Amino acid sequence: MKLFVDTDAGVDDALALLLALGTPGVELVGVGAVDGNVALPRVVANVFEVLAAAGREAPVYPGADRPLVPEPRERATFFHGEDGLGNLKARRATIRPEATPAALALVELAKKHPGELRVVALGPLTNLALALMLEPRLPELVEGLFVMGGAHAARGNTKRLAAEFNFAADPEAARAVLAAFPKTTLLTWETTLAHPLPWEVHDRLAERFPFYRAITGVTARYLGEKGTAGLLIPDPLAMAAALFPELEREREPTFATVELCGEHARGMLVTGRGPENAEIVLAIDLPGLIARFEAALAHALGG
Ligand code: BDR
Ligand code: CA
Numbered sequence: 547m548k549l550f551v552d553t554d555a556g557v558d559d560a561l562a563l564l565l566a567l568g569t570p571g572v573e574l575v576g577v578g579a580v581d582g583n584v585a586l587p588r589v590v591a592n593v594f595e596v597l598a599a600a601g602r603e604a605p606v607y608p609g610a611d612r613p614l615v616p617e618p619r620e621r622a623t624f625f626h627g628e629d630g631l632g633n634l635k636a637r638r639a640t641i642r643p644e645a646t647p648a649a650l651a652l653v654e655l656a657k658k659h660p661g662e663l664r665v666v667a668l669g670p671l672t673n674l675a676l677a678l679m680l681e682p683r684l685p686e687l688v689e690g691l692f693v694m695g696g697a698h699a700a701r702g703n704t705k706r707l708a709a710e711f712n713f714a715a716d717p718e719a720a721r722a723v724l725a726a727f728p729k730t731t732l733l734t735w736e737t738t739l740a741h742p743l744p745w746e747v748h749d750r751l752a753e754r755f756p757f758y759r760a761i762t763g764v765t766a767r768y769l770g771e772k773g774t775a776g777l778l779i780p781d782p783l784a785m786a787a788a789l790f791p792e793l794e795r796e797r798e799p800t801f802a803t804v805e806l807c808g809e810h811a812r813g814m815l816v817t818g819r820g821p822e823n824a825e826i827v828l829a830i831d832l833p834g835l836i837a838r839f840e841a842a843l844a845h846a847l848g849g
Contacts (some may be wrong), residue, residue: 547789548575548689552609552648552653553781554582554669554712555592556626557765561758561839562781563593567600568842569789569795574604575663576655577650582669582715584630586611589669590643598639600846601759609648610672613716620704622711625765636723644829649676656687666788667693668725668781670712674718678726685727692847694784695720696802696815697735698826702717709813710735710767713804717813721804730824732802732816733784741783741832742776743839755847787827793838796830801831802826 549572553559568570577633579589593606623837627633644651653672656663665688669672678684695712696846702709713720724730725744748766752759766777786793801820803810817826 547571547664548659549788550576550652550663550665551664552578552579552580552652552667552669552673553589553593554580554584555589555596556583556622556630557632557761558668558779558781559583559668560592560596560631560761560780561692562666562785564600564846565782565785565839565842566789567602568844568846569838570845572789575659576651577604577606578609578652578673579606580648580669580673580743581611582712583626586629587841591637591639591641592629594639594641595631595634605644605651607644607648607651610676613672614675614718620714625768627764632764648673649680652677653681653684656681656684659676660687661689664788665689665691666785667691667695668784670715671695671719671723672716674795675716675722678722678796680777682726690729690731690788691727692722692731692733692784692788693723694733694780696732698732698815698817700814701736702721702814704813706812706814707810709811710815713815714813717804717806720813723805724802724804725825728823730802731787732815732824732826733780734826735780737827738778738780738783741779741830742774743779743836744776747836748777749801751843754849757841757847758843782839783830783835786830786838790835790838793831793834794827798826798828800824800826
């Protein structure tokens with residue numbers, strides 16, 4: 547499977563990348579970086595740090611450093627740490643980004659591997675929206691699109707109550723992407739809340755894998771204080787939807803778009819009657835995913 551991952555490289559993005567890097571048969575043909583959880587240069591550095599932790603290489607393409615319609619950014623450092631990667635103390639990666647911007651790279655890779663590229667978007671959709679402007683045939687050129695984004699019951703995780711972070715960070719881009727792709731698979735915030743990584747599993751992984759422990763500490767402390775049932779793993783769940791369709795238990799086809807206006811609703815995912823252009827993953831076999839995740843971490847990180 548040929549994979550292109552677009553990411554704003556926070557903690558759960560890093561875990562999703564490790565899930566892909568540690569799964570046999572997955573070829574990471576490129577990683578696009580987009581401003582989101584933290585600023586773009588930090589995102590790029592974080593991607594290289596994850597690749598270095600796994601002892602792997604992949605081309606990393608810097609992308610958009612702002613949304614299509616610039617507005618004050620809401621960052622997610624309370625969740626991911628000031629550096630976006632759990633305030634990682636020792637950094638060891640050499641940072642060697644490609645010269646090609648992420649949007650152009652995605653178009654070129656899609657043309658190089660027509661019908662083969664599976665695209666997984668884990669951050670704001672700015673790079674994908676730009677790629678669509680460069681090449682409107684992009685949806686026909688890729689094999690599928692999997693997005694972590696939206697809150698299907700309008701219970702978001704941002705200051706705009708109805709909006710999820712990735713869609714709130716660039717509503718115009720999210721709307722353009724949903725309008726252009728005939729069948730986007732969406733892994734939403736409510737599905738994230740329904741599939742926490744239980745704390746006993748988190749503790750076991752933290753004990754076994756030092757890199758996992760180093761990057762998840764800030765997030766685990768924050769969520770522990772909030773009393774969640776485990777570590778929230780939105781991006782690994784989206785990655786799992788792309789890599790392990792056999793683990794899926796429930797999905798709902800729907801019309802989907804994004805609201806662009808409103809104090810509480812700008813960036814909100816809107817679903818309902820209309821031509822079906824998205825499928826929302828509602829349930830995943832969590833024990834099955836945990837087994838694959840632990841095996842992937844062992845493969846990627848050793849131990
Ligand atoms: C999304 O926002 C980011 O903070 C996470 O990495 C994830 O992609 C969850 O709303
Ligand atoms: Ca993300």
